[in-house]
Amino acid sequence: MSQRITVRAGGVSLRFHARSAAVTTALFVAMLAGLVASVAVGEFAIPPADVVNTLVGAGDQATNFVVLDLRLPRALTGLLVGAALGVAGAIFQDVTRNPLASPDVVGIASGGSLAAVALIVFTEVEAVPLAALAGSLTAGALLYVLAWRGGVQGFRLVLVGIGVAAFANAGISYVLTRGRIFEVETAYVWLVGSLNGRSWDQVWPLAVGVGVLVPVILALSRRVAVLGLGDDVARSLGVGVERSRLLLLGAAVLLTGLAVSAAGMVSFVAFVAPHIARRLTRSTSMLAAAGCGAVLVLSADLIGRTLSPPTEIPVGILTSIIAAPYFLLLLRRARA
Amino acid sequence: MLAFSVLASLAIGSKSVPFAEVIRAFTAYDGSDAHAIVRDLRVPRTEVGLLVGAALGAAGALMQGATRNALAEPGILGINAGASFAVVLAISVLNVGSTPAYTGFALAGAAIVAIAVFALGATTRKGPAGVTLALAGSVMAALLIALTSAVLVFDARTLDEFRFWIVGSIGGRDGSVALTVLPVIAAGLVIAFAAGHSLNTLALGDEVARSLGQHVGRTRAAVSLGFVLLAGGAVAAAGPVAFVGLAVPHVARILAGPDYRWIVPYSVLLGAVLLLAADVVGRVLVRPAEMGVGIVTVLVGAPFFVWLVRRPKLVAL
Amino acid sequence: MSSLEARDLRVGYGGPDVVAGLDLVIRPEQITAIVGANGCGKSTLLRALARLITPTGGSVLLDGQEIRTLSSKAVAKRLGLLPQSPTAPENLTVEDLVARGRYPHQGLFRQWSPTDEQAVEEALAATATTDLRARPLDELSGGQRQRAWIAMALAQQTELLLLDEPTTYLDLAHQIDVLDLLDGLVAERGRTVVMVLHDINQACRYADQLVAVRDGRVHAAGAPGEIVDDRFIGDVFGLEARVVEDPVTGTPLCLPIAQRRSTRCAS
Numbered sequence: 001m002s003q004r005i006t007v008r009a010g011g012v013s014l015r016f017h018a019r020s021a022a023v024t025t026a027l028f029v030a031m032l033a034g035l036v037a038s039v040a041v042g043e044f045a046i047p048p049a050d051v052v053n054t055l056v057g058a059g060d061q062a063t064n065f066v067v068l069d070l071r072l073p074r075a076l077t078g079l080l081v082g083a084a085l086g087v088a089g090a091i092f093q094d095v096t097r098n099p100l101a102s103p104d105v106v107g108i109a110s111g112g113s114l115a116a117v118a119l120i121v122f123t124e125v126e127a128v129p130l131a132a133l134a135g136s137l138t139a140g141a142l143l144y145v146l147a148w149r150g151g152v153q154g155f156r157l158v159l160v161g162i163g164v165a166a167f168a169n170a171g172i173s174y175v176l177t178r179g180r181i182f183e184v185e186t187a188y189v190w191l192v193g194s195l196n197g198r199s200w201d202q203v204w205p206l207a208v209g210v211g212v213l214v215p216v217i218l219a220l221s222r223r224v225a226v227l228g229l230g231d232d233v234a235r236s237l238g239v240g241v242e243r244s245r246l247l248l249l250g251a252a253v254l255l256t257g258l259a260v261s262a263a264g265m266v267s268f269v270a271f272v273a274p275h276i277a278r279r280l281t282r283s284t285s286m287l288a289a290a291g292c293g294a295v296l297v298l299s300a301d302l303i304g305r306t307l308s309p310p311t312e313i314p315v316g317i318l319t320s321i322i323a324a325p326y327f328l329l330l331l332r333r334a335r336a
Numbered sequence: 337m338l339a340f341s342v343l344a345s346l347a348i349g350s351k352s353v354p355f356a357e358v359i360r361a362f363t364a365y366d367g368s369d370a371h372a373i374v375r376d377l378r379v380p381r382t383e384v385g386l387l388v389g390a391a392l393g394a395a396g397a398l399m400q401g402a403t404r405n406a407l408a409e410p411g412i413l414g415i416n417a418g419a420s421f422a423v424v425l426a427i428s429v430l431n432v433g434s435t436p437a438y439t440g441f442a443l444a445g446a447a448i449v450a451i452a453v454f455a456l457g458a459t460t461r462k463g464p465a466g467v468t469l470a471l472a473g474s475v476m477a478a479l480l481i482a483l484t485s486a487v488l489v490f491d492a493r494t495l496d497e498f499r500f501w502i503v504g505s506i507g508g509r510d511g512s513v514a515l516t517v518l519p520v521i522a523a524g525l526v527i528a529f530a531a532g533h534s535l536n537t538l539a540l541g542d543e544v545a546r547s548l549g550q551h552v553g554r555t556r557a558a559v560s561l562g563f564v565l566l567a568g569g570a571v572a573a574a575g576p577v578a579f580v581g582l583a584v585p586h587v588a589r590i591l592a593g594p595d596y597r598w599i600v601p602y603s604v605l606l607g608a609v610l611l612l613a614a615d616v617v618g619r620v621l622v623r624p625a626e627m628g629v630g631i632v633t634v635l636v637g638a639p640f641f642v643w644l645v646r647r648p649k650l651v652a653l
Numbered sequence: 654m655s656s657l658e659a660r661d662l663r664v665g666y667g668g669p670d671v672v673a674g675l676d677l678v679i680r681p682e683q684i685t686a687i688v689g690a691n692g693c694g695k696s697t698l699l700r701a702l703a704r705l706i707t708p709t710g711g712s713v714l715l716d717g718q719e720i721r722t723l724s725s726k727a728v729a730k731r732l733g734l735l736p737q738s739p740t741a742p743e744n745l746t747v748e749d750l751v752a753r754g755r756y757p758h759q760g761l762f763r764q765w766s767p768t769d770e771q772a773v774e775e776a777l778a779a780t781a782t783t784d785l786r787a788r789p790l791d792e793l794s795g796g797q798r799q800r801a802w803i804a805m806a807l808a809q810q811t812e813l814l815l816l817d818e819p820t821t822y823l824d825l826a827h828q829i830d831v832l833d834l835l836d837g838l839v840a841e842r843g844r845t846v847v848m849v850l851h852d853i854n855q856a857c858r859y860a861d862q863l864v865a866v867r868d869g870r871v872h873a874a875g876a877p878g879e880i881v882d883d884r885f886i887g888d889v890f891g892l893e894a895r896v897v898e899d900p901v902t903g904t905p906l907c908l909p910i911a912q913r914r915s916t917r918c919a920s
Contacts, residue, residue: 006765015765097742100474146642159645163638166578170634173503174627181496188495192485219761226756228745229805232736235705237809238729238757268478275471282744314489320482324475328456331471 020281020288027277027291031079034298038075039067041306069199077198078297078315080206081263082273084255086293087217089270090277090286091252094224095245096154102271103256106161109267110168111139112260113191117172120187121179128190129202129261136257139164144249151242152249193266193316195301202262209258213251214290220248221286228284266316269293272323279330296323383514384506385612385629388574391521393607394528395566396581397588397600401535402559409582410567413473416576417480418449419568423501423575424484428494438501439516439572446568449476454560504577504630506615513573520569525604527562532597535559539594577630579637580607586644610637655716655731655812655845656681657702663710664694664701670709671697673869679813679862684839685847686860690890694869695849696737696817702847703734703815715813729757733811737818739802741790747801748786751776754808776807779834795822803831807838814838816848820855828852832859853890857881857904865889881905 005021007014039051044066046054053059054067089102103109115135116128144152147160172191176184223244226234231241256270273296277288300318307313361371392410399408410416422445426432432441456472488495534555537545542552570577588602614632621627657679664672671694679685679702689695700706702713704720713720720728733754741750754776755769777783780800790798799822806814819835820828836859838844850856856863857877865872865880867889873880886894886907899906 006770008765008767014762099471146646149646156645160642162582163642163645166582166634166641167638170503170578170631170638173499174631176499177503177628181492184499185492185495188485189489192489222756222759222764226753228742229750229753230736230740232700232705232734233739233805235725236703236729236732236734236736236815237754238724238726240725267481271474271478283749284742311490313486317482317486317489320478321486324479324482327475328472331475332456 017283020283020285023281024285024288024291027288027295031291031294034295035075035079038298038302039071041302042071043309073200073203074195074198077202077206077262078195078301079294080210081259081266082269082293082297083290084210084259085270086273086289087214087286088252088255090274090289091248093274094228094284095248096158098154098158101158103252104267104270105165106143106158107139107165107168108136108253108256109260109265110165112136112257113265114168114171116190117175117187120190121175121183132261133257136260137253139168140253152245189314190264192314193264194314195263196312206258206262209254213255217251217286220244225284266319268320268323269296272327275327380509380511380514381506384509384573385615386608387514387517387521388506388570388577389580389608389611390604391524391566391570392577392580393584393603394525394600395563397585397603398528398531398559398563400585401538401596402556413453414449414477414480415446415567416571417477418445419571420502421445421480421484424487424494424498427497428487428491439513442572443568446571450564452476501575503628504575505628506574507626517569517573520565524562524565524569527558528600531559531562532600535596575630577633579633580610583637583641584610657813658714659702661711662701662708662713664697664706665709671869672701675870677864677871679845679847681845682839682843683861684859685862685864686856687849687864687866688853688856689866693866695866698866699815699817699849703732704728726757731811732813733806733809734815735802735806735817735819743791744789746787746789747782750790750801751804751808754805772808772810776804779807780804796824796827799823813845818849818851853907858902877905
């Protein structure tokens with residue numbers, strides 16, 4: 001279990017846990033398979049071979065339309081949302097050193113949702129994704145400022161976060177009691193989290209965000225490992241503790257905001273993906289958390305689309321229904 | 337303070353009744369509108385408020401003591417989620433349509449979920465039992481919330497009813513609601529008051545508690561039972577009222593010090609006062625409409641809670 | 654060779670200063686032991702020396718430079734610190750813990766050089782934890798865990814090593830093991846060790862320089878044989894004691910005079 005792989009070339013040397021690397025690779029294979037399956041399965045079934053052909057630019061017009069304009073953006077949105085939430089959750093749990101923390105618990109997702117829901121119910125303005133992003137970032141900034149006392153302690157951050165989350169959730173409930181039922185229903189579907197009708201408009205901001213932030217976070221992940229030893233040890237090992245925390249939390253808030261703005265409040269993924277990743281790899285791995293999140297959201301959406309067509313079950317419902325029993329199983333096994 | 341909030345709760349509303357008139361409604365009932373409002377509407381509502389507030393305060397104190405986790409609160413074991421799911425099923429499948437009628441369903445849902453969570457989480461032999469229990473609880477809650485959502489997304493009529501229940505409110509409750517939950521909450525309160533001493537020992541850590549001759553597992557089980565009765569009774573009567581159970585024990589701890597024999601009664605009183613006060617504020621704030629007490633408790637409680645945890649000396653457990 | 658010095662150092666946590674105008678020069682390639690009664694400010698002093706807390710006044714100089722002006726990594730390459738009761742995440746193995754001590758020497762693309770590997774092997778060997786390398790930290794006994802943490806600090810390979818009560822949780826044999834280990838680092842590798850110690854007799858045995866802290870100031874500093882006597886123990890610890898010569902090492906040996914059971918001594 002503690003086998004390690006070291007890769008050295010010139011001045012460059014990298015090191016992984018063998019188990020971590022294997023699990024992460026498997027997760028990424030599963031993720032790609034999920035992507036292809038998401039594109040292949042649907043009312044108009046496309047053989048996987050044709051999917052791959054289309055993706056490399058050798059498909060006919062009909063499959064091009066279905067694959068490139070309809071299913072691929074949706075599947076990519078799901079993949080990216082899952083990955084973003086997985087990483088964001090891992091950061092919150094590691095930085096606060098609290099296994100119950102996640103962007104949902106500390107109110108980031110709720111802040112975004114409050115802004116979005118208020119916009120849906122009270123106005124005609126069509127800028128829900130933007131409102132969600134702005135709301136998430138506001139909640140994140142508020143959280144950090146309120147939790148700051150000559151530094152940010154994990155414990156205080158979680159407590160303040162619970163306050164922020166409760167406030168935002170009460171706001172959401174209030175908005176829902178004030179609106180007309182038609183708007184409330186729209187808002188509710190959004191709250192639950194759905195990938196229905198997602199297009200390239202959702203993919204691009206997410207892709208850019210994930211593409212920039214995840215490498216930054218991976219570069220910081222050695223600091224995360226050292227931060228896990230406590231502030232004093234981390235400082236004496238030369239880690240700028242407060243700056244690292246700010247960077248990491250900032251990245252996590254941005255990722256959450258982007259995910260919420262693309263797919264609504266897909267709950268539970270940010271909480272559970274890092275836990276599953278940690279138990280599979282038996283170490284902390286941001287990439288594995290990203291992979292778990294992506295696989296979870298992709299498979300939830302796939303099941304939601306195919307269970308009882310043409311009705312679609314929103315992805316946010318199925319993420320919990322799939323992952324909760326699995327996680328409980330892991331909990332039980334950990335005890336044995 | 338409690339007496340004052342009770343009086344305010346009876347007097348203030350979309351139709352205000354002078355305090356003197358309130359008292360006369362009991363001493364010399366004359367059948368006027370004002371007297372009828374006080375005795376038939378406001379009294380049951382106030383009773384429910386008292387019970388729910390006291391129950392939430394005590395439940396939070398018990399759970400924070402038993403798990404030694406400052407974040408433990410009535411929602412944590414999935415009890416609110418279980419009650420919510422039961423209510424949604426009642427509305428959607430059984431066409432139950434009145435607020436008082438939800439009470440029984442909510443109670444049953446809360447009880448079933450609590451049992452399930454304990455079966456999953458409490459068999460732990462090693463390690464911090466609190467964390468496993470909390471993890472199992474939050475996962476169970478997530479699962480139930482998802483199932484609830486699954487019903488609501490496809491059933492607009494149920495959503496229309498449910499959105500008013502979920503905010504937590506003690507409006508529109510008649511005498512039967514208080515009567516249904518009274519035995520449950522009373523039993524829970526008895527356990528809570530009896531547990532103070534054990535919680536003090538438990539606060540020193542499992543090992544010290546054990547060496548002081550305490551049956552740690554049995555204490556936790558008893559405390560958990562009390563907690564389920566209190567939290568279940570509260571959610572059944574008023575829907576999920578957030579924050580009272582979380583914030584009140586912290587305030588009690590500041591006022592009463594670290595002794596659970598005092599924290600529990602303080603939490604009971606403070607919970608009742610806070611809930612009634614919040615309910616009154618909710619009636620006044622957007623008059624003639626009302627704001628659910630669950631929303632008001634958070635609007636008032638959350639900023640206060642943030643102030644609390646920003647204090648330089650965070651009260652550790 | 655790294656030097657460490659405090660000048661008119663003041664540290665407070667909002668209230669009155671815990672360290673109140675303290676001057677101290679750490680002698681290179683020696684063991685300095687900081688002793689004092691509970692709450693006298695010795696741990697705070699150690700934390701300030703390691704740049705973990707910002708002083709309210711005065712300065713700490715590392716190699717003649719104000720330590721606050723140096724970068725975190727630059728400090729971490731020269732000065733390591735082991736706090737009193739460090740905590741690690743669940744399931745972290747000994748080897749992973751020790752490997753994390755290499756952080757200041759690594760970069761994004763230089764995560765595991767042969768030097769890193771060698772440093773970790775040496776640290777494991779020096780603390781006799783090689784056999785425990787694959788075990789999770791939370792499964793170890795207190796003594797084994799403490800040795801693993803010391804290994805982490807050793808893997809950092811700093812010239813200056815600051816330790817806050819490194820012998821806590823250890824049985825007598827392991828206490829001596831750890832102190833011998835630190836002694837060896839100074840004698841054979843030219844390291845400089847500064848540690849807070851509870852046991853005045855161990856401090857006398859192992860320290861080249863003893864620093865007694867009282868009320869946030871240095872009460873006395875010097876070789877144990879020169880400064881430790883009956884009055885010293887009375888002033889620093891508020892304890893009546895007889896100081897004799899240690900029959901094994903010749904260093905001072907403190908024998909407390911307790912209220913009861915002291916008849917033979919009095920007669």
